[in-house]
Amino acid sequence: MNITILSKSVTQDEDENYRGQVVFEVEGHKQPYEITLLTKRGKMWDYSLSFANESGTEEEIFAVEKAIEEDDELFDQLIDAIDDALESQE
Structure with missing residues (x-):
């Protein structure tokens, strides 16, 4: 699956927990997506996927x-997009 990253951002709290958002397009799909990635101390990542703007098809x-x-x-x-966003904040 070919994707293009449109935007990325990340925040870190005092306990070294990260919350990142990546907006991306998928080749051949009509609507872009947003994925929210969450981790506690950078070990295991959880995510939530949604459409970034308007809804697309299921x-x-x-x-x-x-x-x-x-x-x-x-x-x-x-x-890696989240890592890049974090590095650009430093």
């Missing part, structure tokens, strides 16, 4: 969700 968001679950490179690309 089939498209389910396909993206499945790809995130099954494609480690795709998930790593989204985590």
